[in-house]
Amino acid sequence: MDYYRPDTTEDALSWLASRDGQARTIAAGCTDLLAATPNSGLSGPVLDLTGINELRGVSELPDAWRIGATTTWTDIIRHPLPPAFDALKLAAREVGSVQIQNAATVAGNLCNASPAADGAPCLLGLDASVELSSIASVRTLPLSEFIEGPRRTALRPDEIVSAIVVPKTATRGVSTFLKLGARKYLVISIAMVSARLVIESGAVADAAIAVGACSPVARRLDALESRLKGRPADATLASLATDALVAEALSPIDDVRADAAYRSGSAAELVRRAIAAIATPETEIAA
Numbered sequence: 001m002d003y004y005r006p007d008t009t010e011d012a013l014s015w016l017a018s019r020d021g022q023a024r025t026i027a028a029g030c031t032d033l034l035a036a037t038p039n040s041g042l043s044g045p046v047l048d049l050t051g052i053n054e055l056r057g058v059s060e061l062p063d064a065w066r067i068g069a070t071t072t073w074t075d076i077i078r079h080p081l082p083p084a085f086d087a088l089k090l091a092a093r094e095v096g097s098v099q100i101q102n103a104a105t106v107a108g109n110l111c112n113a114s115p116a117a118d119g120a121p122c123l124l125g126l127d128a129s130v131e132l133s134s135i136a137s138v139r140t141l142p143l144s145e146f147i148e149g150p151r152r153t154a155l156r157p158d159e160i161v162s163a164i165v166v167p168k169t170a171t172r173g174v175s176t177f178l179k180l181g182a183r184k185y186l187v188i189s190i191a192m193v194s195a196r197l198v199i200e201s202g203a204v205a206d207a208a209i210a211v212g213a214c215s216p217v218a219r220r221l222d223a224l225e226s227r228l229k230g231r232p233a234d235a236t237l238a239s240l241a242t243d244a245l246v247a248e249a250l251s252p253i254d255d256v257r258a259d260a261a262y263r264s265g266s267a268a269e270l271v272r273r274a275i276a277a278i279a280t281p282e283t284e285i286a287a
Helices: 009-018 073-080 084-090 100-104 106-111 119-124 222-228 243-247 260-279
Strands: 025-027 047-048 058-060 063-069 127-134 138-142 147-149 162-167 175-180 192-199 203-212
Touching: 009 162, 009 175, 058 162, 063 203, 073 084, 073 106, 084 175, 084 192, 106 162, 119 175, 119 192, 119 203, 147 260, 175 260, 192 260, 203 222, 203 260, 222 243, 243 260
Parallel strands: 025 047
Antiparallel strands: 058 063, 063 162, 127 138, 127 162, 175 192, 192 203
16 A cells, blocks of 8 residues: 655655646545545555644634644644634534544545534634645635535645634634534534624624535525624524525435434524524523
8 A cells, every 4th residue: 555644744745746646545634534435444545644743733823823734623622712713612522522533633624525524614604714735836715615515625636735724804703613413422413503703882793604514515604694793782683593594595405314404494593592692691592
């Protein structure tokens, strides 16, 4: 088997360039990758990024937060971040078991491109972009353009994801994350919601609401966000997230976990609960 585990980004990109567009597997945690193969090991060629220290960690830049590609979910949980990242931290605690959180990476979650990827709606709500590096150049795509569909991304054969970048303009306010599954832990989502609200002088100055597991890719609810802006942050705010308004942005499917109608209704209820949890935190939300 052709397996390569470099310790620098330059070596990794040189190795990719040498493949000349040939099929290859990029590993960055392997928690989904190994589970998806019926064999006892991965078939080559495999590029394992987990030995590259420069790709791991969270750093604050003057105008953005940078999350390295091999940053684990445990790293996210432990790193001090503004309240706008609370949704991402809550999602991190839902990514499998603690052992999985110690190994699974943020970029791996996005590159896997599952409609039920826990990190996707949270990062969409933070206006995140994906940094893609090759030996020749570095380009950046909005997350909404990077994930193209189930198991499909815009990653080119000679590229790796080197970082996720969150602009500081999107790190205002407070966020939360809610997930519905067949049980409380270690479960694939039926529906999940990330909500971030900026509340100033008792009213919503900005809103970012995203839903996952109810469409081929996670989606922002633009119409609802517009409706929320300028409204008082009181007990009536959540009622603006009507079933119809949420459903018009989604395209859920029927599968073994839930049918489309249940997914759509559940997503709307989760959105209302998430909005209420931020706007009126003193109000107890029914389980």
